[in-house]
Each structure stands twice: as C-alpha cells, then as structure tokens.
Amino acid sequence: MSAKIIGGVGRERVVGWWNRKPEDRARWVLDPLVGVGPLRFGMDPQQVQDVLGEKCSFAQCEGGWNPDARRVVREHYRGPGLTAFYGPGPRLAAVAINEMDGPLVSLGEVELVARAPSAASADLRRLAQEKPVKVRANRYGEAEVPALGVSLDVAQELGLDPAGCAQRRDTVITGLLASGPEWAEDLWSAEPVADWSGRHKERVDPGPWPVTPDKDRPRWQCTPLEGVGPLRFGMSPQQVSAALDGEVPTESWGHHPFSVGSPWEDQGAAEEWHVSKEYYARAGVSAHYLYASQTRRGSALVRVSVHGRTGPQVIFDGIELIGRKPSVVDADLNRYVRERDLNLRTGGNLDLSPGDSEVWARAERAGDASVSAACFCVKDLEHRG
Helix, strand or coil: CCCCECCCCCCCCCCCHHHCCHHHCCEEEEECCCEECCEECCCCHHHHHHHHCCCCCEEEEECCCCCCCCEEEEEEECCCCEEEEEECCCEEEEEEECCCCCCEEEECCEECCCCCHHHHHHHHHHHHHHCCCCCEECCCCCEEEHHHCEEEEEEEEEEECCCCCEEEEEEEEEEEEEECCCCHHHHHHCHHHHHHHCCCCCCCCCCCCCCCCHHHCCEEEEECCCEECCEECCCCHHHHHHHCCCCCCCEEEEECCCCCCCCCCCCCCCCCCEEEEEEECCCCEEEEEEECCCCCCCEEEEEEEECCCCCCEEEECCEECCCCCHHHHHHHHHHHHHHHCCCEEECHHHCEEECCCCEEEEEEEECCEEEEEEEEECCCCCCCC
8 A cells, every 4th residue: 555645734743753762762851941951042053953963854044035134943853853943143042842752851850751741731730839930821731831941742642553554642742842031931922933833823722622422423424525514615604604503603714815016916805804714613613715716706615624522423434533532543544445445645643534535534632632533625735734
C-alpha cells in the first residue's frame, strides 16, 4: 500500500520521533527565566546553532527582502526537537520543546514534558504554591507560571503499531514553552509564538472536555466530495445556518475583500465581509468557506469539520468516524483500504483519508485522552492538519 504525505500547517512537526526511544531523549534542566538545557535566553541565532551543534531545519524571518532589515524570528531544530523564538536583536526569547522527541525537561523534581497533562499541571501547580508564585491556566487549560517563564503545551501522542507503522494513540501529552523575562507575562501572545501556534487561526478549547454519548448524537451520512449530513458543498453561510435548524454560529472568522489596485480587487465590494469559517457549538461542527467569485459572489462551503466530543455521528461506508478511540478508527480505515486496494493518504498529525474521498479522520482532545473527529472537503482542497 502506498501513502501520499501531505504536510501539516502551523507548528513544525518532527519526522523522526519514531527512531528515538524515551531513554535516548536528552534530559535538560530548566533554569527559570535564564535558560533551558544548554540554551540561554539572550543568545543570538548563531550562538543557538553552535550550542545545539546543527543548523536549523526551518527559519522564519521578517523584514521583507531588504537584507539590512531582515531578522530571524523563529527557527526549528529537528534533531533536538525544539523551536527557538527570537525578539529584537535578534535574541533568544523563548523555546518550545516538542512533546514527542524534544528533550525531557525538569524543573526541580517536576518533569514537564511527555506526561499526561493533568499530572504535569498538578505537579507544576504544587511547585508554584511552594515558591510561592502565581499560577494560572493558559489557553489550553494547563498550568502556566509567569514568574518561572513556564507554560505547558499539549499535543496528540503518536506511536507505532505492531507492524512498525506510525499511528495515533488515544492520549495527549505535554510539551513545554519556556521563556525569558521579556515575554513571560503573556507568552502565547508574543507575535512569533502566536503565529507558530495558530492562535489567531484556529479555535482553542481550554476545557472542560465532556464527550457526548453516542446514543445522544444525531446520525449523519456522508457523500464524499459532495457533503455530509444536511450540508452540501457550495452552500452559502446563510444556507448552512438554515440546514442546521437555524442555529446562529457561536464564532465566526473572515476578512474584507482585497484592496483596490490588487490583482483581486474585483472580488467583492469594499463593504463586504467574506466569511472564512464558522463554528456551531450546538451542532458540534465548523463550516469552512472560500470566496466563489467565478460562479456567484459570496462565500461557498468547501469543508466541514465534525468535532469529536460534541458533533453528530458520521457514517462513512459503514465506519463510524466520530467520538471513538482514534486508534480504533485508524484500524478500521487501514482495513478498509486493504480490502479495496486503495491508497491511504496521510496528513498533518497523522490524519488519514482513504483513496480520493477527501474524508479525513482526525483526533481531538478530551482531557488526558483523545477522541476521533473528522473533516470532509471538496476535491483538491489542500488539507490542513
């Protein structure tokens, strides 16, 4: 069976974690507001590279094409499994430790990386109380201690199946964001960090994470490349709302048309607002739109995300996609493609899509665990993790 790999978006996902056993991961100590492991806040990019002993695998700069104005704002290092963020200078201001293959970082006796979020947060809260310093919940609902420059990150845990193939596990684990004093008070809002984490692009749910019982979920069928349940690709936002029994979106994202003088200035009047995404809390779905300038003016539905904790149960050729253990859904899809001699496409975070269906099985957090979710796209829409 062949697999087509489609890159994720936002955070840099490492590709070699399956070759690194837990006992092979480096062990670093966090020195609050000073540094983590061998890295010291205030280092320039060359010093960071020298300390880590390798060149970065990805760098983001700002300042356009003017070499005198350009400066590095973010670097990813695949070998050690971390991302470095830079403030003015550029000087190292924060470090993100990858949950799967980054160094195992400790603060005192508290292990911060690759743990169940509830346990890591509880230990960090206890440590903060002993200091004593202020502790609060961050955007993920996990412990954050500004006085120590520490904030816990959370991501889907990945693993290997008995055949040695990468797969999602049914849990989430912690990563770490550590900073120097400049960004410690509002770490996730620092521009390079916000851009990396997709803070302004995706909805973040800090919990609690109740999961709707399957018996209480509506049951939807999906018709690949055409729609899912009562929703059909090409619908306007108004038609989507009507199809969802008139529900008003809980949250909405969008943009104004392109400015006069741009190549796309004909795409709508200046007073228009183009909807790009809407979240419907009661239905448990998100609707994603593109602007359809050739067929008619307005935003057209091109993707539907069904949320694992609260969305309807969606049936794909007999497979229940929503609210189950991700590993079980992944096993069902692997069996499905083997029986039909199809390709199994792989996207960001190991999202799976059988054949050319543009039906993507995903995973979504539910406390320390994760549940299966899914998204449904029009043909040739670039899948984002």
